[in-house]
Amino acid sequence: MHALYSFVAGPLLWAAFIVFFGGVVYRLVSMALLAHKKDLVVYSYMSLRYALRSIMHWLVPFGSLNSRKRPVLTIVTFIFHCCIFLVPIFLFAHVVLWKESWNVSWWYLSEATGDLLTLVVIGACLFFLVRRLVLPDVKYLSSPSDFVVLALVAAPFITGFWTYHQWVGFRAMGIVHMLSGEILLAAIPFTKLSHMIFFPFMRGYMGSEFGAIRHARDW
Amino acid sequence: MVEPAAQKKPKIHDKGIEQGAAKLTPERIETVIRQFLKNETGARLKAYLETCVHCGLCSEACHFYLSNDNDPSFAPAAKVKQTLGEIVKRKGRVSPAFIEKACEIAHTECNLCRRCAMYCPFGIDVAYLMLAMRRICHLLGTTPQYLQDTAHSHSATLNQMWVKEDEWIDSLQWQEEEAQEEIPALRIPLEKEGADIFYSVIGPEPKFRAQLIYQAAVIMNTAGVDWTMPATPGWDNSDMCMYSGDNEMMARLKRAHFEAAMRLKVKRIVMGECGHAFRSVYDMGNRALGWRMPPIPVVHAIEFYYELLKSGRIRIAKKYPTPVTIHDPCNVVRGRGLHEMLRYVADALCETVVEMHPNREHNYCCSAGGGVINTGPPFKNKRVAGNRVKAEQLFRVKTKGVKTVIAPCHNCHGGLEDIIHVNQLGLELKFLGDLIYETMEKPE
Structure with missing residues (x-):
């Protein structure tokens, strides 16, 4: 168990970070090169001003008409996306690990807050799952991979919550937690989760087309 | 996943699609599609297909979806899933029957109106993807017959x-x-x-x-x-x-x-x-x-x-007296932002303008655009049924006294004419040119 722990907390973690950062750079660079070769219009029409205008309207809750039409989904989605960044970076237990390993530290969430935000993420994942199973259009669109991606995101939070509360088998669960986090990190650049990387460019391009060329709003 | 709705759709026969597909072999399809994907597509297609998280936020943007009782197969992302999504996943290894179905979807269930691009958080351009599918149909020789005839006229004359x-x-x-x-x-x-x-x-x-x-x-x-x-x-x-x-x-x-x-x-x-x-x-x-x-x-x-x-080069003698409404054509509104100018002109010409909602960039398409009306009689009923929401919009303004619809677009005229006729709305359609000619001061 200890050897496994060391492996997951050591080399595998390094591997996950390398795959994640390397993957992000690779995806961005290869997509940019492909666009330069095949979709020159993207470069020709991209406008920083209109890209930012569109991105802001879509990042800020209720900034777009569609988000105003679906207030519950808008709030859940916004909080969910905030939390999946906040929790891993600012969780007390994680900050302690950084401190121990590298002697660096930063602001952290109180333990109760971290616990609560974790529950929020798990709740949001459940909400997305129910949506996928219940709403006919979303159900029709869903492929098995969509459920796998959702599980990939939920897993580190569920296992982390379990480990923190030291429920039965929490030591093993801690290893599963690290492993699932590493799998998630490594999966981001190469699955639908890559929308994290491509969102600003896609929204920005559509915003540029609409703003600079078509003189119309796109939100 | 389940596709109950898709199976309910009645089969529509089109010679262009069917006779074209009859000449196809799986090998030919695969070769053509692979060449197309390699030579003519790049980052946009890749990014659009790989990042769509199937959230369903685009569904309600589409008048086909809304008008067909929220049939999931008409959601924009679902149209991609049933066509290009599957094609790319299977690397072009699809059957002639699949191509027939995909052609019908791309040519008759999407007006390329780009409304869904304003409802997708990522700004995925489904119109671009449907055009890519139509390009495949063209390369395979399975374009709907009436549309192809028009294209022949373009080529010859x-x-x-x-x-x-x-x-x-x-x-x-x-x-x-x-x-x-x-x-x-x-x-x-x-x-x-x-x-x-x-x-x-x-x-x-x-x-x-x-x-x-x-x-x-x-x-x-x-x-x-x-x-x-x-x-x-x-x-x-x-x-x-x-x-x-x-x-x-x-x-x-x-x-x-x-x-x-x-x-x-x-x-x-x-x-x-x-x-x-x-x-x-x-x-x-x-x-x-x-x-x-x-x-x-x-x-x-x-x-x-x-x-x-605005410059006074045309003066209005007497404004058009009966209430009118404005239909915003996608290609000059979402395509060029002319909606406020359109309202300026309509106000200058008419006594009363009653708005339909949603309007401006969020208008519903006439369902004729994007070449859909040019697929001709075989698909007319489907096209008109696919825009019940427009008929409802028109009916609502009719109850407010509107007698005339301004549609500054030929395709919109064709589409709205059918919607008005089939739904017995009894509204009159006008171009801006008709109204200017009727109301302007003319030289003696």
């Missing part, structure tokens, strides 16, 4: 309606003579080099809406505009090849159009009230030719009328 060169000139002279009965000094100047404005129309105007040319001539003459029309091919600004996936012909048509204007050394092109033609000149055709923006400034009729009214 450089206009949409098989109008011969002498018929074109003849139609203009005929309308000139007719209009001279009303305004004796009126001219339709042909081939006038160095004119300020090159006025271009779509093929159906000389073919069966010749009064629009008459009215345009009256407006131009009254406003004292220095204008001309060409006596050569290039007069037709329409472009159904843009919608049939025939990108090479699309570019040829636009080149003929731009070159006719450049040969006459005009300052700018003013085009009649047509939406798709504007898209072809301002958005797609110019890009195919390598022009970031059109090589000559292009102005849609809405903007031109706005200029004439």
